[in-house]
Amino acid sequence: MNALRTHALDIAAFVWGVAEATLFFLVPDVLLSFIGLKRGVNAAARASAIAAVGASIGGVIMYLWATQNAEAAREAVLAVPAIGEAMAARAETAMAGNWFLATVLGPLSSTPFKLYAILAPAAGAPLPAFALASIAARAPRFLIVSVGAALIGRGLRRWLTDRQLPWVLIGAWLLFYAVFFALMPN
Numbered sequence: 001m002n003a004l005r006t007h008a009l010d011i012a013a014f015v016w017g018v019a020e021a022t023l024f025f026l027v028p029d030v031l032l033s034f035i036g037l038k039r040g041v042n043a044a045a046r047a048s049a050i051a052a053v054g055a056s057i058g059g060v061i062m063y064l065w066a067t068q069n070a071e072a073a074r075e076a077v078l079a080v081p082a083i084g085e086a087m088a089a090r091a092e093t094a095m096a097g098n099w100f101l102a103t104v105l106g107p108l109s110s111t112p113f114k115l116y117a118i119l120a121p122a123a124g125a126p127l128p129a130f131a132l133a134s135i136a137a138r139a140p141r142f143l144i145v146s147v148g149a150a151l152i153g154r155g156l157r158r159w160l161t162d163r164q165l166p167w168v169l170i171g172a173w174l175l176f177y178a179v180f181f182a183l184m185p186n
Helices: 002-006 008-022 029-039 041-078 085-097 099-109 113-119 127-156 165-183
Strands: none
Touching (some): 008 041, 008 127, 029 165, 041 085, 041 113, 085 099, 085 113, 099 127
16 A cells, blocks of 8 residues: 555556546646656656656557547547647648657647547558657656756745645646637637
């Protein structure tokens, strides 16, 4: 039981990575930034790596679903908040050009990774290579957000207490998602 408690945030990061790569719509960065803020740089880096592996597994799940029923996978992904047909069409064009670059760089354009996962089979991406590209697509952003939160939190501790810092983080994420959902389709 003590081991579970010790690794609970890492387990949560893994599960959130899998969930968001499939059909969940809040990024693991929310939890990863909290881990960075509360536990520091090393814990943030570890949780980011674990979340990236989880995201890769979620991407494999979506890839396999698309190989079995591409239309159902596409419909499910298009039903996720903030994903629209125009976004899917842009991702499909990018995947047709160079699936690896599209997979790795696409999520930087605020196009959800799950779109690339369901488009990868039709783009000719081999599953093992796609799984590795998935980690490369997610790990850098996870690290930047979580380690950045750890470093920003360290600086803010001059002015804010440990009880106030999570509230600042919650406010930042609420503001982010309010803007995000206001600007995105669905």
